Amino acid sequence: LSIVLDTQGGDNPPAELIRGGLLAADEYGVDVIFAGDESVIQPNLPANDNRFSIIHAPEIITMEDTPAETVRRKKNSSVVQGIKAVRQGRAKAFVSPANTGAVMAASLFGLGRMKGIERPGIAMALPTTNGSQVVGIDMGANTDSSAENLFQFAIMGRVYAHRVLGIKEPTIALVNIGSELHKGNDLVKQARAYLETLPGFVGNIEPNRLFDGEVHVAVCDGFIGNILLKAAEGGVAITTSALKKALTHRPLYKLGAAMMRPALRMFRDEMNLSRFGGAPLLGVRGISIVTHGHSNADGIKHAIRVAKDAIDCDLLERIESRVQEHITEGVFKKTK
């Protein structure tokens, strides 16, 4: 079972990302194909270890590259070549910390869309205060979605929650600014009519309640999803900053904080979002996983874990067959 790891395009240097790949190989028993500059990758690999190989693709996609340019002009980039390895069957999945738009474009172009899916969406398992996880979809693959897109995200997200997170009858909610029926922008109001035809749909969810673990799948436009993620990150940052300020306000507090070190370390580990790295782009015909640009070795390791879980539970086939069932049942038509 081979997984391609893109060693370029993240905020961390390739050596750190490669380290994540090596950790994942040891921990999850996967083979890793490192895509990037061979001269950079080679020195970071153990000698004579046939679990590892390299795709030499030194072109780097920057945050400034538009999705279209990426696919058209940077053919020898680690993103384009990594996706190609998946298409050709040399690997089962692709994992990348690069520019999301570029990964999306290369995946769409290189792997193609699933039948019945107009636009792929990023599904991300988010932490909640009750210890469960909630699948947010779309967390940023698209910027202007239609109600039909949201409907398809919901179907795919539900399969993900069921197969990968092991939730028996996942509930679906629509991300909105209020719980009341009449609330929302035009897109949300249109999408609601579509979602109401789906099993498990329970209504609206406000982003502050999202992290309570009340629902299993939260559906939104990718622009909203990305704003939501980054705003929650901001909320985490102001809280930890206030805590730090309070704990260091007086020398006495610092002493107390030193005594509490194990508890504060536990807190820090709990808030280490690397544990939630790795989000599959659902709706393309192959497993393509995006990770946060900040991902360190741990984040990469976790993203490879997400890839392996998706492979192990036949996620693609399950989504494809669920979408086909919906097409056969005529739900796709009914909602048009």
Next chain:
Amino acid sequence: LSIVLDTQGGDNPPAELIRGGLLAADEYGVDVIFAGDESVIQPNLPANDNRFSIIHAPEIITMEDTPAETVRRKKNSSVVQGIKAVRQGRAKAFVSPANTGAVMAASLFGLGRMKGIERPGIAMALPTTNGSQVVGIDMGANTDSSAENLFQFAIMGRVYAHRVLGIKEPTIALVNIGSELHKGNDLVKQARAYLETLPGFVGNIEPNRLFDGEVHVAVCDGFIGNILLKAAEGGVAITTSALKKALTHRPLYKLGAAMMRPALRMFRDEMNLSRFGGAPLLGVRGISIVTHGHSNADGIKHAIRVAKDAIDCDLLERIESRVQEHITEGVFKKTK
């Protein structure tokens, strides 16, 4: 200087909201007119205190009432009657924890729009990690805005940051999912062209950076603004929940936490969002302040403080004259 406080429509009982009004009267030297059910308000007021009066308007606007219904059918609600008192000059400002859509509708209908402003926007001063504040606008008055709306929000938000927060040359940024020029949805891309004509415009801001205090005014569509606020709230909630879990994980930690009580209290006070209650609806011809539905007495007190600050610095007149300058300079036309 009289301010109308709506005692209905919040999550807390009228007595708690009234207490906030009494605190504000003592602390800021304002007179308070309480709008709501006289039989509920009267027993909560000190006897023979001429700083306080009552507008008997017992109809309550619920979260289920649509904005249009509110204004048309609930004429004897505290929202509609409170706004009326401002229009008639009996009070200088209106403060309400009720349904935002209802306050928006009543304010638009009762006070009218400023010349040159198509849609009012909610401006909220948000906390940052460096101790400064950033004005977010629109934080939820509208759900589907145009690029022109965002441009007008920016102008009004900048006057607010300058006059109320005392920032000399406020910078303006556009809330977006990336810092790069090509990022964003259609609305954001269109709005960018408009905003670039404004003094102080510095580009995009991602919601995770919003709380760093790097920019003074952050402009967005009201749906995005409300999602952003609630997601940040969610981020605060998961962080404090993880901290609590860690601090109570072992009896020993509980002892340590007890020793650290002053520091943890300082942290809790710092994270008490009541200190940020009260956001003016800018663009209507009167001062109308919305507060969080959860607002307790402290939150209401702070919202009245926001009202008083707006009155003291002639916020309305300042915004009106700035908008007129822009009209005269032809900027409004140029951008069409």
